[in-house]
Amino acid sequence: MTSVPVVKEILKANDSVAVENRQYFDRLGVHVFDVMASPGAGKTTVLLETLHRLEAGLRPGVIEGDLASSIDADTIAAQGVPVVQINTGGNCHLDAPMIRSALDHLDVESMDLLFIENVGNLICPSNYKLGHHEAVVVSSVSEGHDKAHKYPGIFAKSDVILVNKWDLAEVFEYDLDFFVQGVRMVNPDVPILPLSAKTGEGFAPWMEWLHARISKPVDAQPALSG
């Protein structure tokens, strides 16, 4: 037998398409957010409330990833926001080639920002780069405060963390300090913002963070990472 050194990242095929996606977004000046969470954390509800609160004149678009169905996409479309649905057919995450295909069905050129709502899952989506600029992780009060301890991978790769359903914090005896401590182990500086998509509480800091990202020239962002 002969030894052949390889040392190649297994997801390099995905990553190279992600780089192409990112270059495409940068060329068009569109800022892209990958929104990840477990099922039922409230990704779509947070997204809807966020779309409502966007500064006037900003033109958003949405890519909805789901195992099946277009329930979420229909909800977004009803708000008059351009949306395309990706049904992964059982695959538990979106990948860069899926995003590339979806782009054929969206008028990205006339957008300022694009949200990609990933498949509800705290494990797989974090391993697949899509070409996004920022990773937004939604973790909800009802899931419990131990999620960062149990699923550190996704929190390590997040650029902002929203703790949704904050209006229920008392009912669920949610220990924010414990959650923050779990996140800080893997991601010392990430903003952690409690909010409620139902009551609107806590949305101001999140919208401020979001608008600050969009107003930055996208080509000034660091190269695809993490």
Add this chain to the structure above:
Amino acid sequence: MHELPATQGMLDVALEAAEAAGATSIQEIHLVIGSLTSIVDDSVQFYFDLLARGTLAEGAILVFHREAARLDCGSCGQTGEVVPPLPRSCPTCESLQLRVTGGDAFRVESLEVDDPDTVASGVETGHLDTRGEHAVQPSLQTEPS
């Protein structure tokens, strides 16, 4: 479920490297997998057995090398390896000033392959013993978790 596309990616990387090396078959694939990636060895093996059929990698042995994430305590300086779930506090001093790094590797490190030259020279010069030693290694290194 996410091991299926991951395994396909791994197989593609291995086949590409083997073909570039002019190999006739792949005997072993050495993988490095970080403990924070949530990739399950048995599941990779299961999909690999299906996906590798009819390729140069059919029947190859997968050797999993786990890369542990590293835990550092900013208070007492304690360091060590960690797998999820992460600790509530430092196991030594109970400080919350913990930092976890690494554990996200997911790569093909190397292959053991047969190529026309080595097979031929092995037969001619009696190097079969050496091959025999190599063949024993995987069972020692594989972690049947």
